[in-house]
Amino acid sequence: MATPVVLYETEYEQLKRAITRLCADANAKFVFLVDRSGQQIASHGEMLNLDTTSLASLTAGNVAATDGLAHLIGERGFPVLSHEGERDNIHISIIAARVILVVIFDVRSSLGLVRLRVKRATAEMTAIFDSIDSKVERERDSGISLESPFAEITEEDIDALFN
Amino acid sequence: MTFINYASREINCKIVYYGPGLGGKTTNLQYIYDSTAAQAKGKLISLATETDRTLFFDFLPLDLGTVRGFKTRFHLYTVPGQVFYDASRKLILKGVDGMVFVADSQRERMDANVESLFNLELNLTQHGYDLMKVPYVLQLNKRDLPNTVSVSELTAELRRKGEPVFEGVANRGVGVFDTLKAVAKQVLLELRKDSSG
Numbered sequence: 001m002a003t004p005v006v007l008y009e010t011e012y013e014q015l016k017r018a019i020t021r022l023c024a025d026a027n028a029k030f031v032f033l034v035d036r037s038g039q040q041i042a043s044h045g046e047m048l049n050l051d052t053t054s055l056a057s058l059t060a061g062n063v064a065a066t067d068g069l070a071h072l073i074g075e076r077g078f079p080v081l082s083h084e085g086e087r088d089n090i091h092i093s094i095i096a097a098r099v100i101l102v103v104i105f106d107v108r109s110s111l112g113l114v115r116l117r118v119k120r121a122t123a124e125m126t127a128i129f130d131s132i133d134s135k136v137e138r139e140r141d142s143g144i145s146l147e148s149p150f151a152e153i154t155e156e157d158i159d160a161l162f163n
Numbered sequence: 164m165t166f167i168n169y170a171s172r173e174i175n176c177k178i179v180y181y182g183p184g185l186g187g188k189t190t191n192l193q194y195i196y197d198s199t200a201a202q203a204k205g206k207l208i209s210l211a212t213e214t215d216r217t218l219f220f221d222f223l224p225l226d227l228g229t230v231r232g233f234k235t236r237f238h239l240y241t242v243p244g245q246v247f248y249d250a251s252r253k254l255i256l257k258g259v260d261g262m263v264f265v266a267d268s269q270r271e272r273m274d275a276n277v278e279s280l281f282n283l284e285l286n287l288t289q290h291g292y293d294l295m296k297v298p299y300v301l302q303l304n305k306r307d308l309p310n311t312v313s314v315s316e317l318t319a320e321l322r323r324k325g326e327p328v329f330e331g332v333a334n335r336g337v338g339v340f341d342t343l344k345a346v347a348k349q350v351l352l353e354l355r356k357d358s359s360g
Contacts, residue, residue: 005166012170037258038222038238039166039175053205057222057238061210064254065219153230153355158348161227161235 005035006136012042014128018121019101020044026117027109029088032102033095033125034059041099055102059092063100082111091115095122096129164258165354173234176350177258178343181283182265183275184216184244187304187333191265192223192239194339199225217243220255227347237347244279253286261298261350262287263342265333266321268303268311276321284323295324298349302342304331 015033023031023044030045032052038060040052062081070077081092091103091114101122103114166175180188189209196207205224212218221241228235242252264283266276284294303317312320318328327345331338 005164007166007168007170009170012168035166037164037166037177041168051206053224054208054222057208057224061219061222061254064257065251068250068254153351155348155352157230158351161230161347 005039006132007041008132008135011128011132011135015042015125016044018124018128022103022117022121025120026103026105026114028103028105028114029108030102030104032056032059032104034100034102036060036063036098036100045104047104059100059102063092063094080115084111091118093118093122096126099125099129101125165260165350167233171234172232173236174230175236175238176260176347176354177238177240178261178263178346178350179256179259180239180241180263180265181252181279182244182304183267183272183279184246186244186265186267186272186276186279187302187331188241188244188265189217189221190333191263191302191304191331191339191342192221192241194333194336195225195239195343196223198336198340202226216245217241218248219243219251230351235351237350239343246278249282249286252282253289256286256290256292259287259290259292259297260353261300261346262294263300263302263346264321265302265304265331266317268305268317269308270310270312273312273320276317280321280323298346298353299324299326300342300346300349301326301328302331302333302338303328304333304338306330306337307332307335 019031019033019042030047030050032043032055033041034056035041038057040056043052066081067077079094083090088104088106093101095101101118103118105114180191182188196204203226208222210219223239225237225239227237240255242255264280287294301322303314314330322328329338329342333339
């Protein structure tokens, strides 16, 4: 089984601050980070009733399908996707090759402004994800690991989930 | 791939339902959705054709509760079963933590079961997975139909590694939750094994 993807508290707070700043700088309605297998990472914005679980899964599917199309025509990928709606628009970009950044914006912003702010935020968030990777690697090398929630899980714990 | 968020204390795991077209994958998810309390489930997303054949995937997020202070969520996906949707099936398998193979017990679908299982192993390999190591459960669906292959014959033909086998009638819920519990348990126990090194 593949090594779990881990998000530590410090880096999570840094990512939250970065997307909060991006949301303000880009005049966006909502900013959302998703990992490529459809798991939510962090979000910020005014769309409080948005179904972020579905958004995460559909975004990951969208990016995966688009990547498949890219490979078919000999491209490595399409790192930026943009969808224009009647009222709201979606800008999707890939960060650090493994995380998807979604920005939802309306007439209060523009595609150009969003792209500009996303570029700056991408550099910041890439550094944060690199920091997570380094931390995981350091812990692995030193034999120290953050206490896994699974370390002491029992079969009774698991059975209780289904009762 | 399991996702652990220490900040929000959440664990998310991905389970994929695989199998031949019209075998009952979507029906499994539909039954789980209909039978689960509102607070424990999200929206059931179905990307399907006009004739309700799965086009890309179905997706159902389930909240199983809390384990050791961590909210445990399982994301259930189905793949499109029709043969020509192989490119999409490959994409949905990415990051999988556990698999369910939903076999169609009807005699005339035996070849389709075998082909789909072979396809599963091939696609897993291309993602760097080994079916022999992935948490995995076999469901023999449509046991209520008159023209079915016997359980013993189906098991002999389709069982790959001594995995749990469940008889199912998915449209009536028979075997659906037993299958889900079995694969979820395997996923969590595998994570325990990995964390103990």
